[in-house]
Structure formats: C-alpha cells, structure tokens
Amino acid sequence: MKLSIGPIQYFWERQRVLDFYQQVADCPAEIIYLGEVICSKRRLLTFEDWLAIGNELQQSGKEVILSSLTLLEAASEMASLKKLCTNQSFMVEANDISAVQILYKQKQPFVTGPSVNIYNSRSLKLLAEKGLKRWVLPVELGLETLRDLQAERPEGVETEVFALGRLPLAYSARCYTARSHNLPKDDCRFKCIEYPDGRLLKTREEQDFLVLNGIQTQSALTHQVLDQLPSLRALAVDVLRISPQSEHTMHIVEVFDAALAGDDTDPLLETLLDLLPIGACNGYLLEHAGMNLNPEAKHETPQTA
Numbered sequence: 001m002k003l004s005i006g007p008i009q010y011f012w013e014r015q016r017v018l019d020f021y022q023q024v025a026d027c028p029a030e031i032i033y034l035g036e037v038i039c040s041k042r043r044l045l046t047f048e049d050w051l052a053i054g055n056e057l058q059q060s061g062k063e064v065i066l067s068s069l070t071l072l073e074a075a076s077e078m079a080s081l082k083k084l085c086t087n088q089s090f091m092v093e094a095n096d097i098s099a100v101q102i103l104y105k106q107k108q109p110f111v112t113g114p115s116v117n118i119y120n121s122r123s124l125k126l127l128a129e130k131g132l133k134r135w136v137l138p139v140e141l142g143l144e145t146l147r148d149l150q151a152e153r154p155e156g157v158e159t160e161v162f163a164l165g166r167l168p169l170a171y172s173a174r175c176y177t178a179r180s181h182n183l184p185k186d187d188c189r190f191k192c193i194e195y196p197d198g199r200l201l202k203t204r205e206e207q208d209f210l211v212l213n214g215i216q217t218q219s220a221l222t223h224q225v226l227d228q229l230p231s232l233r234a235l236a237v238d239v240l241r242i243s244p245q246s247e248h249t250m251h252i253v254e255v256f257d258a259a260l261a262g263d264d265t266d267p268l269l270e271t272l273l274d275l276l277p278i279g280a281c282n283g284y285l286l287e288h289a290g291m292n293l294n295p296e297a298k299h300e301t302p303q304t305a
Contacts, residue, residue, distance in 0.1 A: 004031035006243040007067040011192035014044040021053050023250050025060040028257035032057050035067040039214045040077050067093040070115045071171045104130040114139050114162050121152035128154035136160045139167045142287040150235050158238040165243025167219040176212040196246035208278050221281040226269050248275040
C-alpha cells in the first residue's frame with residue numbers, strides 16, 4: 001500500500017507552497033498531486049510553476065499527477081483545462097467529467113478524484129474503458145460499498161482512499177468565504193488566503209460544524225482511516241491519500257508510514273489525533289453518521305468477495 005499527498009485545497013502564499021513541496025520531496029509519500037482544484041482566481045502559482053515543481057519532485061523519485069479544477073464555470077477555465085490535459089509531462093487527475101472527456105479524446109490515461117461520482121461497478125468499468133488507471137473512492141461511501149466495487153474492479157485499475165483530511169462535502173458557484181465577509185464573488189479580495197485551513201463555521205450552539213473554503217464546503221472534523229488499515233488491506237486498497245493541512249502534514253505522513261510498516265496503531269492514532277486542528281471523524285467509512293469517530297470498530301474487517 002502506497003501513500004499519496006493530495007492537492008492543496010486551500011489558498012496559501014506562494015512561498016509557503018514552494019516550501020511545502022521542498023519538504024514533500026523528502027517524505028515517504030510516493031505519489032504527489034499538484035495544482036489548483038478549488039478556484040481559478042487563485043493564481044499565485046502559474047501552470048508553468050506547477051510543471052517546475054512536478055519536475056523537481058519527479059527527480060526526487062515521486063510519481064507526479066496534475067489535478068484539475070473540480071467545478072468549471074467559465075470558458076477561460078475550460079481553456080486552462082485543455083492545456084492541463086494536453087501537457088506532455090504528467091498524468092492528470094480528472095476532478096470533473098469534462099476532464100475525462102478531453103483525456104479520453106487525447107487517448108491519455110488518467111486518475112479520477114473523490115469528486116467524480118463512482119458509485120457502482122458499471123461506472124468503474126465505463127471509465128476504465130476510457131483510460132482510467134486509478135480512482136479515488138468518493139468520501140461519502142463506506143467499506144461495504146468499497147468491498148462490492150473491489151470485487152468487480154477492472155484489471156489494471158488501482159484504488160485510492162481519502163485517508164486523512166477535512167472531507168470535501170460540496171461545491172457551489174457561490175463563494176461562501178467571500179459571502180461570509182459580505183463581499184461578492186467577483187470582488188472577493190482573495191479572502192481565502194486569510195484562512196490557511198479554511199474558515200470554521202459553528203452552529204448556534206457553538207459546535208464546530210463546517211469549514212468554508214471558497215466555493216467548497218468541508219467538514220470541520222478531519223476524516224482519518226488510520227484505525228481502519230486492516231480493513232483497507234483486506235480490501236486490496238492500493239493508495240492512501242493524505243490531504244495537506246497548514247501544519248504537521250509531514251508528521252502525519254510519517255505516522256501513516258509507520259503504521260503501514262507494522263508499528264502498533266493505537267499509540268500512532270493518539271499521536272495523529274493530536275496533530276489535527278479540532279478532532280477526527282470516520283463515520284462515513286463505517287456506514288455511520290459522518291461526524292462520528294468509531295475507533296471501537298477498527299477490528300471489523302469486511303470480507304472480500
């Protein structure tokens with residue numbers, strides 16, 4: 001089982017991004033996803049910058065994937081997508097079916113991200129016929145569904161699971177971060193950059209509930225699968241994805257790497273929970289309410305077909 005680092009979902013200062021990938025070059029993760037997946041207005045790094053970062057990481061022995069936008073809203077974004085999909089250097093992660101269609105026409109293999117709704121084996125087979133080489137389980141699906149999909153997974157297609165990060169729950173044409181500052185989307189003043197882990201939203205009862213990240217809504221709690229590694233191994237998962245957060249990402253990668261190497265999971269889980277912003281959840285994976293954390297279920301391994 002390999003580790004991957006997903007694309008940065010937040011808006012960070014340019015130097016912070018460059019420093020982050022300098023650290024990534026020396027970390028245990030083997031697969032690195034690069035690019036802007038949330039908002040095309042975030043242009044502190046250009047397409048050429050991402051290619052340069054990818055080349056450096058590739059020279060460090062990493063498998064590099066370029067990630068596409070999740071929600072396309074303008075002709076200019078479609079033009080940028082075509083440029084991304086026709087690059088001659090790296091495979092592309094399609095986060096929208098538009099990218100799948102372009103890549104299929106170009107006869108280019110691709111990865112699908114968690115925003116592409118693969119809910120059954122027919123979808124998986126259809127995408128495999130179009131060039132799918134790896135898919136990411138949608139975050140709202142659980143181990144039982146994963147078992148069924150793995151039983152009919154096409155030959156040559158790898159499975160990746162979103163293993164650590166705030167859950168990407170929804171995308172909208174409206175920018176909620178801008179709206180929370182009483183600003184229109186077209187004059188957002190790049191408020192996202194003030195929230196390197198998104199803007200926390202609480203209920204009236206002061207419970208941490210959601211995170212606003214531009215057009216994306218995330219869970220406030222951080223999804224984690226560390227206590228489910230036996231189940232994921234039994235289901236022949238190939239890759240575990242760690243989504244970057246503003247602090248401790250490299251330490252988190254090391255925790256997962258130690259667990260995959262056979263270290264005792266219980267103390268590693270305690271360490272992991274201390275590295276998360278406000279707490280953890282894994283309810284969706286265990287077919288429960290998404291906000292739940294169920295470490296007591298860690299030994300319940302679904303049987304492979």
